[in-house]
Amino acid sequence: MSQELIDAITDMREDDALEITDSLLETNTDPLAILDDCRKAMEIIGQRFEEGDCFVPELILAGEMLKEISVKVKPLIQEQTGTAKKLGKIVFGTVEGDIHDIAKDIVAFMLDINGFEVYDLGVDVPPARFVEKVQETGATVVGLSGFLTLAYDPMKETVAALKAADLPDVKVMIGGGQIDDQIRVYTGADAYGRDAMTAVSLAKQWIGGQ
Amino acid sequence: MFNAPENWKKLTAQEKRDARFASWMAPDLEFATPDAAQAYKQRIQMIKDATDLKKPERVPVLPWIGVYPTTYGGITAQEAMYDYEKLGTAFRKFNADFLPDGLASAALMGPGKVFDMLDYKIYHWPGHGTPVDTSYQCVEGEYMMADEYDQLINDPSGYFMRTYLPRAFGALAPWQMLGPFTDIIELPFVGLGMIPVGIPPVQEAFKTYLEAGQAVMEWISAVGPIDGASIATLGLPNIIGSFSKAPFDIIGDTMRGTRAIMLDMYRRPDKLLEAMDRLVPIAVEMGVRYATVSDTPMVFIPLHKGADGFMSNKDFQKFYWPTLKAVLLGLIENGTVPYLFVEGGYNQRLDIITDPDIPAGSTIWLFDHTDMKEAKKKLGGWACFGGNVPGSMMKAGTPQDIENYVKELIDGVAQDGGYILANGAVLDDTNPENLHALIDTGKKYGVYK
């Protein structure tokens, strides 16, 4: 484990993090150990986000650093030692008619670094696409983002479509700037969340990955 | 048009503002009835009193209106952007039926035809990327590149003309070939400097530009009378005649985009700060100019990426607030009133925005999710505030819910005056009963004794 690398990432020192990665690779550090340090750093950042000590810029920069380090490290990994077991599968997307993606990306990122397999369907996703993807993957949680009040009805339709498809084990969570409990009731979703960490704790609660 | 008196330069900011309000109150317009004329004056007086932190005769009711008038009028948002006849019928009916204290302006829907002609890339609009009954939406992207800060800083207009607009509008892409106007400084340079203008694709781009200008004239000559009719017959003042933005949002919304500006905060903070400084006088000039041309003192400023959750308070104080504050001070100095729409939550920012350098009674802050009791504690006696009736309740609540919510707001935070009733999220989706509940409760219950 390189505490130096973890610190550089969590302190948002991008150049240092990349340099340290390079020198670790030069000294023949196991690439998998480097990726593991990244995962630890992401966990710390996620925790700080939850505690309100870190915000959108830090999440975006952390995501960038992770990408840059992966590019350096991944080609050096010889055999694919079966990626870490995921806690469960989540289908995620911004509902039909809405093309906002900033918050959706953040929530998907947080779910991902917390160990979930996230199928991100993107923005402007029609109800039928969510149903298809759930059927295809066997996911048990669906997350819907929506930022416009005009997203309320498409959310409601998506929940209805999932219900109609007879997927009794699937739970739906919704979120976005204008979403609150009144809208949870209105759409028939199982839960709503104000921020990305609520999405993570809901998923953990539902999927049972403590 | 606001005509500044001759002694303008000698006036204080307060005197300038009074002059702008007086001119707004006496428009160059024939009212249909004496009642309408009277109602118009009364409404502006209420807004002025609230701005001055006094108790008006009652709470002014100024809901933010989005595409809901189209739904209410039985047309789609797409029709409203293309068929000005239908647009007019819908907006006149909306204003007449609901009678808010400020006009729901037909101009805010924008001319669809012009966006088509120019091939606008930064937005999707109804029928052109978004459903016909949904509002237009921004397509996140980097429309200014990371290595272009110096170009923006050195010559903002040149950068817009030759780099940014050619990216934003497909039809103007050939403008990339233009030289800077500043080339043309002496006779021999005239010929050479004009060469790019003769290049066939550039000529084509200018032709389209001129045609789009004509289409804008068609639009504004249709929309002007639509709004004019509502003002003249109903006595509804137009509130949003001018607008500006926080420099961080100018760059973060439609130039660098959210992701890129947030990375810039770490990767090139000095360039970002310098560019925002450079945009301050530009943002002030724009707000003041539109206020003068439209003869309304209010300068609408939507706040986006400084909200709670977007960045830490430390970064807010470093990146967001200094240049926003400079814009506000510049607008105030020129006698206009910053009319801020504080989107999202500002619970963490209230201590910062109530900056003692900003004179009391010179700004208006309408909130979305911010806790109104806290807002009252921090802003009371310093600035007019309001807003906050939830968009979720406007859609999924009952008229009774809304009546209760409005009464609670009025009892809880409006009693000392300096207060405006408004919804928290621009109104796209609601029903007539709920909107009546908002407006009518405000009018009935908001009378000051």
Ligand code: B12
């Ligand atoms: C940024 C912004 C813009 C940017 C858009 C950039 C983009 N491509 O996304 C710009 C400036 C271009 C813009 C333009 C407009 N906007 Co705008 N905008 C916003 C703003 C300020 C933030 C939205 C956002 O991106 N948030 C980013 C994320 C990170 O914040 P967040 O929502 O808190 O995220 C957390 C939660 O939502 C949660 N979450 C999200 N999804 C999920 C899912 C699950 C399952 C869970 C559990 C949790 C969860 O976790 C996230 C991370 O912690 C909102 C107001 C607001 N604060 O919500 C208005 C807002 C969305 N805009 C609005 C409007 C009206 C407009 C315009 C129409 C204005 C106009 N007339 O020109 C235009 C066009 C529409 C558009 N969006 O393009 C209105 C919509 C009103 C309505 N009735 O719906 C809003 C709500 C403002 C308001 N209060 O009125 N806008």
